[in-house]
Amino acid sequence: MTVAVNPSQTGEPVFYLADEHPHPEGWSTSLGFWIYLMSDCLIFAILFATFGVLGGNYAAGPAPKDLFDLNLVAVNTSMLLLSSITYGFAMLTMQQNRVAQTQVWLAITGLFGLAFIGIELTEFAHMIHEGATPQRSAFLSAFFTLVGTHGLHVSCGLIWLVTLMVQVQKFGLIEANRRRLMCLSMFWHFLDVVWIGVFTFVYLLGVLR
Numbered sequence: 001m002t003v004a005v006n007p008s009q010t011g012e013p014v015f016y017l018a019d020e021h022p023h024p025e026g027w028s029t030s031l032g033f034w035i036y037l038m039s040d041c042l043i044f045a046i047l048f049a050t051f052g053v054l055g056g057n058y059a060a061g062p063a064p065k066d067l068f069d070l071n072l073v074a075v076n077t078s079m080l081l082l083s084s085i086t087y088g089f090a091m092l093t094m095q096q097n098r099v100a101q102t103q104v105w106l107a108i109t110g111l112f113g114l115a116f117i118g119i120e121l122t123e124f125a126h127m128i129h130e131g132a133t134p135q136r137s138a139f140l141s142a143f144f145t146l147v148g149t150h151g152l153h154v155s156c157g158l159i160w161l162v163t164l165m166v167q168v169q170k171f172g173l174i175e176a177n178r179r180r181l182m183c184l185s186m187f188w189h190f191l192d193v194v195w196i197g198v199f200t201f202v203y204l205l206g207v208l209r
Contacts, residue, residue, distance in 0.1 A: 029179055029183065030179075030182075030183075033183045033186060033187075034186075037186060037187070037190055040153075040190070043149070044146075044149070044150075044194050044197075047142075047145060047146040047149060048146065048197065048201060050142050050145070050146070051142040051143065051146050051201070051202060052201075053142075054138040054139060054141065054142040055139050055142055055143075055202075055206065055209075056139065056209065057137060057138035057139050058137050058139050059136065059137035059138065059139075061131075061132070061136045061137045061139075061140070062130070062131075062132050062136075062140075063139075063206075063209070064139075064202075064203070064206030064207050064209060065206070065207050065209070067127055067130070067132055068203050068206060068207055069123070070203060070204070070207060072119065072123065073123075073199065073203050075119065076116055076119040076120060076123075077195065077196075077199050079112050079113075079115045079116040079119065080112070080113075080116045080154075080191070080192055080195050081192065082112050083108075083109045083112035083113050083116065083188070083192075084188060084189055084192040086105050086108045086109045086112060087105070087106070087109045087184075087185055087188050087189075088185075089105045090102050090105035090106045090109060090181070091181070091182070091185055093105060094173055094178060094181060097173055099168060099172055099173055102168065102173065102181075103165060103168060103169065106161060106164070106165050106168075107165070109161065109188075110158055110161050110162065110165075113154055113157065113158045113161070114158065116154060117151060117154055117155060117158070120147070120151050121151075124144070124148075127140075143202065146198065146202065147198060147202065150191065150194055150195060150198060153191055153194075154191055157184065157187055157188055157191060160184055160187075161184065164177065164180055164181060164184060167180070168181075
C-alpha cells in the first residue's frame, strides 16, 4: 500500500511503501528469463516469417533439394535431441544433490552440442564450397540467417554451460547455481523446440517444394 506523508519541514509529499512483501534472493530471475525467452521467440518468429516469404526465391541458383542432405540433417537433429535428454538427466541428479553425476551429464550435453555445431559448420562449408553463399539468392540469405542465428544461440549456450560447470566445480550445487542451471535448462530446451521448427519448415518442406 502506498502512503503519502506531508512533513511540516518541507511541505512536500513523501511517498513510501507501508506494507512491502518480502523479496527472497533470486525471486525475479525466472520471470526475467521468461521475458528474455519471449523476446527470443519474437526474433525467431521474424526469421521464420522472412524465410517463408523468401524461401522460394532461388535466383536461378540451387534449390533446397540440390543442397540439403536429409540424412546428415537427421543425424544433426538427433545430436540436439539427445543433448536435451542428457540435460534433463543433469537436472534430476542436481535435485538429488549429486555434484559429480551432474557434472558428467552436463559434459555429455556439451559434447552433443559440440557435435551439433560441428555438423552444421560442415554443412555450411560444403554449401559455400559449392557456390551456395548467402549472397547467391534470397533463399540462401534467409537460410543462412535463420540457421546461423540458431547455431549462434547453441554456441552461446555451450559457453554458458562450460561457465556453469566451472561454477559448480568451485562452489557446488548452491542455490544460485541451481537457479542458473534451471535457466540454462529452459534456454537449451527452447533451442531444441526451435530446431524442430527449422528441421520441419526449412529442410523437410524445402526438399518437398
